[in-house]
Amino acid sequence: MKRDDYLSWDEYFMGIALLSAQRSKDSNTQVGACIVNQEHKIVSVGYNGMPTGCNDDDMPWEREGDFLNTKYPFVCHAELNAILNRSAGSLQGCSLYVTLFPCNECAKAIIQSGIREIIYYDNKYADSDATKASQRMFLLTGVTCRPYHHTERQMTLVL
Numbered sequence: 001m002k003r004d005d006y007l008s009w010d011e012y013f014m015g016i017a018l019l020s021a022q023r024s025k026d027s028n029t030q031v032g033a034c035i036v037n038q039e040h041k042i043v044s045v046g047y048n049g050m051p052t053g054c055n056d057d058d059m060p061w062e063r064e065g066d067f068l069n070t071k072y073p074f075v076c077h078a079e080l081n082a083i084l085n086r087s088a089g090s091l092q093g094c095s096l097y098v099t100l101f102p103c104n105e106c107a108k109a110i111i112q113s114g115i116r117e118i119i120y121y122d123n124k125y126a127d128s129d130a131t132k133a134s135q136r137m138f139l140l141t142g143v144t145c146r147p148y149h150h151t152e153r154q155m156t157l158v159l
């Protein structure tokens with residue numbers, strides 16, 4: 001008999017984004033992303049981290065203080081890493097599952113890459129200018145955004 005409690009596509013791909021987030025060295029916010037094509041095939045994954053070649057142990061992870069002594073000018077966001085990590089093919093028409101709503105910088109890369117749909121798990125910076133700018137660009141370009149529909153299944157991420 002066929003199982004009926006199998007993972008939905010959304011649960012499966014968001015699960016992979018949540019798992020990817022657990023690779024992040026950022027102690028405050030771990031973000032994961034999973035890009036999927038129209039055939040429900042995973043094209044790429046990513047998480048927030050320092051650029052390749054920048055040793056995690058030598059880089060600052062602080063949130064406050066002098067800008068150059070914080071993580072912000074250095075860390076590569078999960079969405080950008082997922083866009084850059086793809087090994088082949090176009091991202092035209094793809095969907096992005098991401099554990100945190102994209103910032104304005106990632107929004108630009110998302111739009112330019114051809115991704116057309118965003119499914120986000122959390123939007124803890126909803127009131128920030130970065131998020132407002134992202135929403136404006138997504139609206140103008142017709143990139144659809146929808147929150148992940150939380151199901152009964154246990155899927156947790158410490159944010």
Ligand SMILES: Nc1ccn([C@H]2C[C@H](O)[C@@H](COP(=O)(O)O)O2)c(=O)n1
Pocket residue numbers: 026028029030031047048049063071075076077078079100101102103106
């Ligand atoms: N959509 C996003 C937003 C943020 N990030 C990364 C960048 C940082 O590593 C961290 C945010 O740090 P916080 O200010 O919350 O301490 O999350 C990302 O990858 N994608």
Ligand SMILES: [Zn+2]
Pocket residue numbers: 077078079102103104105106107
């Ligand atoms: Zn970003």
